[in-house]
Amino acid sequence: MELLECTLAIDDLDEFVADLGAIGDRHGVTVQAFDARYVADRAHLERAVELADRAISRGENVARDRAVEILLYAAGRRQIDRALEMGVDESETEAVVLVDKDSTGNEGVRGDGNADEATALEAVADLAAVVATEPTLEEPDEETLHSFFEITDAERAATDASLSALVRERVALLEVEK
Template sequence: MELLECRLEIDDLDAFVSDLGEIGDRHDVTIQAFDARYVADRRHLERAVELADRAIERGENVARDRAVEILLYAAGRRQIDRALAMGVDEGETPAVVLVDGDGDERAALEAIEALNAFRERTATLDPRDGETLCNFFGIPDTERAATDAGLSALVHERVALLEVEK
């Protein structure tokens, strides 16, 4: 799995998603773009990929498309419409683009090169806005006060709980 941290300027979301799909098909990789404000850290997306792949292998996936299944796990939601809030939208967006070649690192890196036209590369995972993450993942102040776990760990827990709540 490779991550591309960038700032996107999207005029037409449908065309952008179509372009990502074409690049993914051309390089035989899965590509999913996330609004970086809702991504806790790299491990957050790694775990979403692991759980999505496990659901697909078991025939328990909700989405037909692997990229959408990854989005569901990353968002900690089973409803596609609700998970889409974690994706990118039209306008300027701090983004993290996940590219996964299912073990083929070369294919993933080639796909990232093909994505050059869509992005202005910049760090987007740090610093994180804790309030935005807490609101999106439903983490109340009382929960944060009751644990020594960091915010990333609490988000990771939400991703893992999706598997339990099926």
């Protein structure tokens, strides 16, 4: 899995999503963009990919598209419309774009997955919507994460777990709630 931390300026969301899909198809990878405010850290997205792939391999996935299934797990929600809040929109947004080879055994992955991820990441970085590549995950938006993942002050006070660990717990709980 590769991540591009960046600022996006999206004028046409449908066109941007189509561009990401075309890059994914061309390089045999999955590409998904997230509003960085909703991502705790890299481990959050790694866990979402792992659980989405497990659901797909078991035939338990909700979405037909792997990128959407990853979004559902990252958001800790089964409803696509609620998970989309975590995605990007037509505006200037600090974002993180995930590029990952398909490890579920599905067809469409060509050659060396790592090379395809790196090449796809370069193609994403070259999109006109990417106005800057800069760290976006260094300082998580704790207020947004608390609200979106429904993490209460009482929960935080009852544990010494990090905010990232609590978010990953919400992602994992999606498996239980199915």
